[in-house]
Amino acid sequence: MKIVVINGSPKADQSITLQHIRYFMEKNPAHDLEIIPVAGPIARIEKTETLFREITEKMAGADAVIWSFPVYYALIPSQLKRFVELLFERCRPDLFKGKYTTSFTTSINFFDHTAHNYMQGVCEQLGFAYVKSYSAHMDDFFHEDKRKRMLGFYEWFIQMVEEKIPVARKYKIQVPKPIVYEPGSMDQFPVVSDKKVLLLTDAGPEDTNLNRMIDQFQRTCSMEVSLKNIHEIHMKQGCLGCCTCGYDNTCIQKDGFARFFNDNLKTADIIIIAGSVKDHYLSATWKKFFDRSFFNGHAPVLKGKRLGFIVSGPLSQIQNLRELLEGFGDGWHMKSAGFVTDEHKSSEDITTHIRAFAQELVLAEDRDLEFGARFYRVGGGKIFRDFVYTTSAVFMADHLFYKKMGMYRDFPQQKFKKRISNAVFLLFVKIRPMRKKIHQRFIPGMVAPYKKVLGKLSSHKS
Numbered sequence: 031m032k033i034v035v036i037n038g039s040p041k042a043d044q045s046i047t048l049q050h051i052r053y054f055m056e057k058n059p060a061h062d063l064e065i066i067p068v069a070g071p072i073a074r075i076e077k078t079e080t081l082f083r084e085i086t087e088k089m090a091g092a093d094a095v096i097w098s099f100p101v102y103y104a105l106i107p108s109q110l111k112r113f114v115e116l117l118f119e120r121c122r123p124d125l126f127k128g129k130y131t132t133s134f135t136t137s138i139n140f141f142d143h144t145a146h147n148y149m150q151g152v153c154e155q156l157g158f159a160y161v162k163s164y165s166a167h168m169d170d171f172f173h174e175d176k177r178k179r180m181l182g183f184y185e186w187f188i189q190m191v192e193e194k195i196p197v198a199r200k201y202k203i204q205v206p207k208p209i210v211y212e213p214g215s216m217d218q219f220p221v222v223s224d225k226k227v228l229l230l231t232d233a234g235p236e237d238t239n240l241n242r243m244i245d246q247f248q249r250t251c252s253m254e255v256s257l258k259n260i261h262e263i264h265m266k267q268g269c270l271g272c273c274t275c276g277y278d279n280t281c282i283q284k285d286g287f288a289r290f291f292n293d294n295l296k297t298a299d300i301i302i303i304a305g306s307v308k309d310h311y312l313s314a315t316w317k318k319f320f321d322r323s324f325f326n327g328h329a330p331v332l333k334g335k336r337l338g339f340i341v342s343g344p345l346s347q348i349q350n351l352r353e354l355l356e357g358f359g360d361g362w363h364m365k366s367a368g369f370v371t372d373e374h375k376s377s378e379d380i381t382t383h384i385r386a387f388a389q390e391l392v393l394a395e396d397r398d399l400e401f402g403a404r405f406y407r408v409g410g411g412k413i414f415r416d417f418v419y420t421t422s423a424v425f426m427a428d429h430l431f432y433k434k435m436g437m438y439r440d441f442p443q444q445k446f447k448k449r450i451s452n453a454v455f456l457l458f459v460k461i462r463p464m465r466k467k468i469h470q471r472f473i474p475g476m477v478a479p480y481k482k483v484l485g486k487l488s489s490h491k492s
């Protein structure tokens with residue numbers, strides 16, 4: 031049994047995820063596993079056609095392929111994303127037809143599901159037979175029971191391959207032929223607001239629809255829009271995962287990315303991200319941009335800003351992409367401005383929706399509109415809080431930020447009043463005859479404080 035492991039961690043041999051693969055190898059010495067790093071050498075792989083062919087031929091010749099990578103910003107690292115793009119751009123459509131594959135990741139379990147969904151989507155589109163993947167927390171390895179579970183997963187996967195057990199396809203995108211957006215004559219709306227809109231895009235000349243949508247948005251928006259193309263930042267590489275930024279938010283890569291982020295994103299009121307769908311995400315350049323923003327650590331440095339998206343491509347068919355983009359904004363404590371796409375029947379319809387998007391933006395800004403803190407922000411906030419608290423030696427800057435912003439006050443242990451009232455309640459309900467009596471008053475009791483506030487409001491009115 032020949033297995034090719036694609037190592038997508040920028041840390042190559044130092045990858046935590048890869049140590050898990052090595053563990054599987056130790057436990058199964060008869061299996062022939064070859065590890066191929068693709069993140070560090072991605073620029074060379076892209077430039078050297080023979081190297082790219084060598085890798086893809088090995089993948090095609092193996093019995094199975096395992097993708098080993100860390101979760102980066104709800105997806106795979108940008109370097110691996112570029113590798114996936116190259117597979118779509120350069121491989122014949124049947125190269126991986128029916129080949130078994132799966133993913134193994136480590137992370138802190140924040141938006142790991144979208145990374146796994148993404149890999150399943152792209153692998154299925156490339157023709158692979160995708161077997162359900164495994165998401166480990168980066169600390170799981172040190173628990174014997176969890177190690178046993180991962181090993182169980184690996185050995186189950188091998189058995190699936192050996193016995194050629196059929197797997198059902200999960201994602202099928204039916205991409206309708208996109209229309210070419212012809213905006214027609216464009217009205218220029220006057221600027222009436224002093225709010226600053228930063229419109230970031232990766233659009234190249236080939237992104238006809240996206241460029242025209244951006245143009246239309248700029249004319250329609252009654253706020254000043256500053257347009258920046260992220261290609262002009264000249265990011266040298268993707269995030270290296272070195273975590274040096276953890277101490278004081280300084281990135282070791284000196285290519286102007288951090289300055290760009292600080293000067294432009296942190297000073298804007300509204301940020302609009304504009305990109306075209308590429309495979310099941312935006313481009314690898316956008317991914318590089320998001321990954322590199324890791325120099326800010328886990329602090330919601332864009333908190334309170336409004337975030338919207340202009341997307342060209344079949345976004346409505348890729349719920350996973352929509353979810354992770356929304357989650358990204360929520361995780362950063364930003365206010366949602368929603369999406370506008372070119373998935374409409376006519377150019378007139380696209381124009382109507384771009385105008386509506388711009389109008390909604392102004393209305394929302396005027397009212398300081400928010401939609402409540404949902405699971406992404408609340409759940410993610412707790413994951414980050416616990417993580418930063420227990421890794422404060424490395425993520426020192428985050429720790430100071432969390433302390434300053436009172437983000438540790440959210441620990442349940444700190445809520446003394448609630449803990450005392452719960453303890454008293456517990457004492458009473460432990461006494462069985464009392465439990466019945468208390469429970470009869472439980473539902474009215476829960477709603478009573480709400481009614482009290484409403485009662486006060488209506489008595490103020492009269």
Ligand SMILES: Cc1cc2nc3c(=O)[nH]c(=O)nc-3n(C[C@H](O)[C@H](O)[C@H](O)COP(=O)(O)O)c2cc1C
Binds near residue numbers: 040041048139273
């Ligand atoms: C740029 C960057 C982005 C990350 N994004 C996420 C994330 O979205 N969700 C998560 O759970 N962990 C995230 N992590 C944590 C890594 O997934 C985790 O540390 C992983 O174990 C690293 O694996 P590796 O050593 O194999 O590269 C991120 C780490 C970095 C450096």
